[in-house]
Amino acid sequence: MTAVDDRPAEATHEVGRDRRRKEDQRLITGRTRWTDNMQLQGMLHLAMVRSPVAHARITGIDTTAARESTGVIAVLTGQDVKDLQGSLPCAWPITEDQKAPPHPAIAVDRVAFSGEVVAVVAARTAAAARDAAELVDVDYEDLPAVLELKAAAADEALAHPDLGTNRSATWIFDSAEAGTGGSVDEAIRDADVVVEREFRQQRLIPAFMEPRSTVVDPTGEQFVMWSATQVPHILRLMLAMTLGVDESKVRVVAPDVGGGFGGKLQVTPEEIITFLVARHTGRPCKWTETRSESLLSAHHGRDQWQKLTLAAKQDGTVTGLKVELLADMGAYLGLVTPGVPILGAFMFNSIYKFPAYHFACTNVFTNKTWTDAYRGAGRPEATFAIERMMDELAVELGRDPMEVREQNWITHEEFPFTTVCGLEYDSGNYEAATERAKELFGYAELRAEQQRRRESGDRVQLGLGISTFTEMCGLAPSRVLGSLNYGAGGWEHASVRMLPTGKVEVITGSSAHGQGHETAWSQIVADQLGVPFEDVEVLHGDTQISHKGLDTYGSRSLVVGGQAVINAAKKVIEKAKPLAAYQLEANVDDLEFTDGKFTVKGAGADQEGVGLAGLALAVFAAHDLPDGMEPSLDADATFDPVNFSFPHGTHLCAMEVDTETGASRMRSYVCVDDIGNVVNPLIVEGQVHGGLVQGIAQALWEEAVYDDQGTLVSGSFVDYTLPTTADTISFVTDRTTSPSTSNDLGVKGVGEAGCIASTPAVVNAVLDAIRQYGVDDILMPCTPERVWRAIQHGQAGASRPTAEDAAGHFAEGEPNQDPPGPAGVTGATTTTQEGGQA
Amino acid sequence: MAMELHHTFTVAATPEDTWALLTDLEQVGGCFPGATVTSATDEEFTGNVKVKLGPIGVTYQGEGRFVERDDEAHRAVIEGLGKGLRGLGNASAKVTLQLKPEGEGTKADVTTSMNITGKPAQFGRGVMQTVSDKLLGQFVECIEGKLTG
Amino acid sequence: MIPPEFDYAAPGTVSEALALLAEHGDEAKVLAGGQSLLPVLRMRLNAPGIVIDISRIEEIKGITESGDAVRIGAGATYQDVLDSALVSEHLGLLHKALTEVADAQIRHRGTVCGALVHADPAGDVGAPVLALDARMVIQGPDGERTVDASDFFVDLFETAVGEDELLTAVEIPKHTGWGAHYEKFVRVSHQWAIIGIAAAVRVEGGTIAEAKVGLTNMGSTPLRATSVEQALVGKEATEDAVAEACAQVGEGTDPPSDLNGQADYRKHVAGVLTRRAVVAAAGG
Numbered sequence A: 001m002t003a004v005d006d007r008p009a010e011a012t013h014e015v016g017r018d019r020r021r022k023e024d025q026r027l028i029t030g031r032t033r034w035t036d037n038m039q040l041q042g043m044l045h046l047a048m049v050r051s052p053v054a055h056a057r058i059t060g061i062d063t064t065a066a067r068e069s070t071g072v073i074a075v076l077t078g079q080d081v082k083d084l085q086g087s088l089p090c091a092w093p094i095t096e097d098q099k100a101p102p103h104p105a106i107a108v109d110r111v112a113f114s115g116e117v118v119a120v121v122a123a124r125t126a127a128a129a130r131d132a133a134e135l136v137d138v139d140y141e142d143l144p145a146v147l148e149l150k151a152a153a154a155d156e157a158l159a160h161p162d163l164g165t166n167r168s169a170t171w172i173f174d175s176a177e178a179g180t181g182g183s184v185d186e187a188i189r190d191a192d193v194v195v196e197r198e199f200r201q202q203r204l205i206p207a208f209m210e211p212r213s214t215v216v217d218p219t220g221e222q223f224v225m226w227s228a229t230q231v232p233h234i235l236r237l238m239l240a241m242t243l244g245v246d247e248s249k250v251r252v253v254a255p256d257v258g259g260g261f262g263g264k265l266q267v268t269p270e271e272i273i274t275f276l277v278a279r280h281t282g283r284p285c286k287w288t289e290t291r292s293e294s295l296l297s298a299h300h301g302r303d304q305w306q307k308l309t310l311a312a313k314q315d316g317t318v319t320g321l322k323v324e325l326l327a328d329m330g331a332y333l334g335l336v337t338p339g340v341p342i343l344g345a346f347m348f349n350s351i352y353k354f355p356a357y358h359f360a361c362t363n364v365f366t367n368k369t370w371t372d373a374y375r376g377a378g379r380p381e382a383t384f385a386i387e388r389m390m391d392e393l394a395v396e397l398g399r400d401p402m403e404v405r406e407q408n409w410i411t412h413e414e415f416p417f418t419t420v421c422g423l424e425y426d427s428g429n430y431e432a433a434t435e436r437a438k439e440l441f442g443y444a445e446l447r448a449e450q451q452r453r454r455e456s457g458d459r460v461q462l463g464l465g466i467s468t469f470t471e472m473c474g475l476a477p478s479r480v481l482g483s484l485n486y487g488a489g490g491w492e493h494a495s496v497r498m499l500p501t502g503k504v505e506v507i508t509g510s511s512a513h514g515q516g517h518e519t520a521w522s523q524i525v526a527d528q529l530g531v532p533f534e535d536v537e538v539l540h541g542d543t544q545i546s547h548k549g550l551d552t553y554g555s556r557s558l559v560v561g562g563q564a565v566i567n568a569a570k571k572v573i574e575k576a577k578p579l580a581a582y583q584l585e586a587n588v589d590d591l592e593f594t595d596g597k598f599t600v601k602g603a604g605a606d607q608e609g610v611g612l613a614g615l616a617l618a619v620f621a622a623h624d625l626p627d628g629m630e631p632s633l634d635a636d637a638t639f640d641p642v643n644f645s646f647p648h649g650t651h652l653c654a655m656e657v658d659t660e661t662g663a664s665r666m667r668s669y670v671c672v673d674d675i676g677n678v679v680n681p682l683i684v685e686g687q688v689h690g691g692l693v694q695g696i697a698q699a700l701w702e703e704a705v706y707d708d709q710g711t712l713v714s715g716s717f718v719d720y721t722l723p724t725t726a727d728t729i730s731f732v733t734d735r736t737t738s739p740s741t742s743n744d745l746g747v748k749g750v751g752e753a754g755c756i757a758s759t760p761a762v763v764n765a766v767l768d769a770i771r772q773y774g775v776d777d778i779l780m781p782c783t784p785e786r787v788w789r790a791i792q793h794g795q796a797g798a799s800r801p802t803a804e805d806a807a808g809h810f811a812e813g814e815p816n817q818d819p820p821g822p823a824g825v826t827g828a829t830t831t832t833q834e835g836g837q838a
Numbered sequence B: 001m002a003m004e005l006h007h008t009f010t011v012a013a014t015p016e017d018t019w020a021l022l023t024d025l026e027q028v029g030g031c032f033p034g035a036t037v038t039s040a041t042d043e044e045f046t047g048n049v050k051v052k053l054g055p056i057g058v059t060y061q062g063e064g065r066f067v068e069r070d071d072e073a074h075r076a077v078i079e080g081l082g083k084g085l086r087g088l089g090n091a092s093a094k095v096t097l098q099l100k101p102e103g104e105g106t107k108a109d110v111t112t113s114m115n116i117t118g119k120p121a122q123f124g125r126g127v128m129q130t131v132s133d134k135l136l137g138q139f140v141e142c143i144e145g146k147l148t149g
Numbered sequence C: 001m002i003p004p005e006f007d008y009a010a011p012g013t014v015s016e017a018l019a020l021l022a023e024h025g026d027e028a029k030v031l032a033g034g035q036s037l038l039p040v041l042r043m044r045l046n047a048p049g050i051v052i053d054i055s056r057i058e059e060i061k062g063i064t065e066s067g068d069a070v071r072i073g074a075g076a077t078y079q080d081v082l083d084s085a086l087v088s089e090h091l092g093l094l095h096k097a098l099t100e101v102a103d104a105q106i107r108h109r110g111t112v113c114g115a116l117v118h119a120d121p122a123g124d125v126g127a128p129v130l131a132l133d134a135r136m137v138i139q140g141p142d143g144e145r146t147v148d149a150s151d152f153f154v155d156l157f158e159t160a161v162g163e164d165e166l167l168t169a170v171e172i173p174k175h176t177g178w179g180a181h182y183e184k185f186v187r188v189s190h191q192w193a194i195i196g197i198a199a200a201v202r203v204e205g206g207t208i209a210e211a212k213v214g215l216t217n218m219g220s221t222p223l224r225a226t227s228v229e230q231a232l233v234g235k236e237a238t239e240d241a242v243a244e245a246c247a248q249v250g251e252g253t254d255p256p257s258d259l260n261g262q263a264d265y266r267k268h269v270a271g272v273l274t275r276r277a278v279v280a281a282a283g284g
Ligand SMILES: Cc1cc2nc3c(=O)[nH]c(=O)nc-3n(C[C@H](O)[C@H](O)[C@H](O)COP(=O)(O)OP(=O)(O)OC[C@H]3O[C@@H](n4cnc5c(N)ncnc54)[C@H](O)[C@@H]3O)c2cc1C
Pocket: B054, B055, C029, C030, C031, C032, C033, C034, C035, C036, C037, C038, C039, C054, C074, C100, C101, C102, C103, C106, C109, C110, C111, C112, C113, C114, C115, C116, C117, C118, C120, C122, C123, C124, C125, C161, C165, C166, C167, C168, C190, C191, C192, C193
């Protein structure tokens, strides 16, 4: 057999190259295996019947007409499946006494949000299923719905009457109690300056590109589920646990998945339902959602009220930070719903040296779509709050906001640095990133222009916004997750298989949904094994191929999954070594492995050595191996990180605000991120740009709005104003590099960085443009109307009290309130409109 | 989405005569734009409402009844509940009538409110607010017309 | 999203189309470019028995000169109109407004007449057409009639076109040499107008000799700002001179309140944008 040609020994340095992504042609052209492209013999199509009301008792469901409709094979209601469907899993009960209602896939006798499934129709075609779904006649008896977060926290009405309260759990971290810092209350008491603010994190919708879709085939020995999911491994386990099916009888496949942003980090009612209907009918079943169904019923993100109290000395040194959150769970707890705000618990202190810190979060139920992970999950909320607060502190002190940050941040000499939360930041250089960002931005010139515009009373005012952020990513050390009551670990698994032809299969448990793992993993393995980039095939997302893994979220893939791949590749080399030594008639200890070849140390540059591909073929034949050698070079590795990774960066944004209309326009955006070493700069750029747009969108455009009946009125892309490229500018991006010390590559996560950092930079810039009118906060998204009203309101002298009277804890003011609705009066007829902005 | 409209007008007829007309459910129900009353008793009525608006054409089927009726005080509350065809969601309306003598005639106070849930509210670009406003306006206009005309 | 089932007919002539409309009455829906009708059907906010597609009718295609006016047939898509040299030369305002409609895909399908009959107050076509004193050509069972734009828009989504009629063309008087500007106010680029201002002015020697101003989404129909138009005549074509005349444009209007803005805000912004639109139209 001479099929294999050993590569010439030339250096491969794939890591660091801006390789075009291997997967893009098929992903971009769509000529690939999306779940909805699956067609199976005899397949049925499902359509969900959803509740149009937010909270009601189901008093009757008549499915007769639907059953009789053309092409219909089955109609199932909650009554039909109540003993089969179990309760949808929540893997993260944050406290021992956390309260939560059962979470049925199909509501049985009560619906708790508008959009909840009440019945499912299976029919021969998708059209027949949709037609029949509309014939299912449901009687609802309305119950009082609680929609507003603060009203819910006050138990004004109950989202789930049986729970007796809307408060699910309260989670507290206190640095004095933990012994990681001082007492916040003392810090506040002794402070020269106390800044108190209340911010609103509006509700957002992940709005991934590919709507969700699930196919279940019950006809083989194992049930096979294809699903547009980020978490095939977790899904498989949870299906088994929820439905009482043997895990070994379930195979889950995430084929190509078109984005998730956390929105597909879920075990969905529809996955359970598709499984149940397939089992019930004995036929393959497919469910694919429409976009409006997706906006309505796929989980939402953010939705918090944040109260912040920051204590500082007169010279600007921060002395304490107190964080009190109310987090809207929506109607149910999804896979990690309660833990999302807790992922921010250790991040509000950010890059600053607060000696005292207190964090308390109360999770609250409302009759809305449930919330869960959305890009950044917990950390954007934290970053927004602290970066807004640092600006507020600067305003109180009458100082430049960058200068105040610089005074308080961890300097590069201080790494590794243990924070007030007890986390150890491994590396970073905030000075360097900031220096570079200011230079690219033209900070001083823009400040001068801002001054000129202010002085001339220009209609268009300029504002500069800063966000010097850090985040913790690379979820996560299993021990830490355990201490937070999370239901699983944070390790990742990989295998490297050497094929007889010299090709390499890499199996990763980290299942990508658009991030470019196939390319990055190929680059890593090409370097490790010295094989061509093209010869590496990356397999993932099928639990029968990649039998073990914890999937993709929390910027974990490269720092955890990538390290697992490296560990597996190293094992391959170790396994090959005895054979190489045998062939070279040398001692194992005298061998070197470089560029895909074993050579004998000190035997000169012109020795031929033996290549890995040749060894793979020799192992396949197994005709002539050293005694006792297992005929395989394949290796597995499971890696559990010891620490998070802490990327950071300095983001600077300039916004122009048209003071006549309130419209704002982005003038420039510069970010310098430090994400450690980089495997593929092109992929990094893609992640940063996409992240920036999503974060900017929270600042300016997106909001999930409910009316007073609990109907999602931003329920299509007409009203959920997702930006497009036409709405964004060219970003200026650059990097500084402080390699991470917690993995071999020295990399940190980048998947969420842009989204975490950008929101406060934009809002700070908008505010900076109009502070002179007495404005100190604007609700997100900063719509033209809100900006305009803030200016009107501020000019009328209604601005917030400042430092002197800040101690009066959150007196009845109304920061962050929507403008009142209109009360048009014509003649004797008055119209009250209670809808609109919720 | 909820809308409320308050309307006051005066009628030449006495409160008694006006009351008789106003509590005729067939008449009141039929005043809703696009409504057809299919059956009516003294207490309740059933019917459907077709809302046609440019490209939109939706039908609600439902029933209405008195939830409160005080023939002495001339005060009544009528509630209607409609289920949208084709999985549309629900619509409900509540009409509160109060008559008071005024000079020779009667002063009528009509408060109507309407709730719409489901697709029309979800997809409406907010237009449903304007629409329900308009429907309620036409409704009270019709009632006024019946009484004064 | 799948619409409910319906029958489909694609008549080749206006009279065939009218006959189908007469036959099916309430059950029929006309389909032109489908850019408003199809979303409605897919969201299942309507379920007509039959859809009558008029896009194959040759006699209503085309953009032609018709005396002092340009005639735009019901078959003409936005893109046809944008590509027309006649429109560019004589109807600058319409041209400018149409570039702001939705996106290229929709402009290649949607028709000007379809948008006019659809009569969405947030649509970008009504205001310029109204401002330019267009005449609507309507055919029905009793033959052809012409309705002035000022009488055409009845209410939200409601026009003078009856259920058994077709709008076959719109005739717009030439405004050769007029300066024009359409100011569309949106939060994201693909959005419907929060409000829009259509302004056309004829400037003589630095002074506004004639002005026409139409308003998008400031009420349940497109509106004409007649008092602003009158106040502008004789004003110098400068920002300062026109500002006062424009500021009160919202007076007497009843704009909607929705997610993008309350009525009072719309009124305020209308004043600002009318000034800007007029100044831009005057070449400022
Ligand atoms: C995503 C999206 C964004 C959009 N954004 C904008 C925007 O920014 N600005 C804007 O102005 N518009 C926008 N539109 C709407 C678009 O302009 C529509 O095309 C237009 O409103 C309707 O024209 P049409 O030819 O497609 O009509 P159709 O959808 O075919 O018909 C619309 C209505 O008019 C009736 N009709 C059509 N033609 C006639 C006729 N000749 N005689 C009698 N009745 C007729 C139909 O029965 C139907 O009720 C958008 C549409 C979409 C889908």
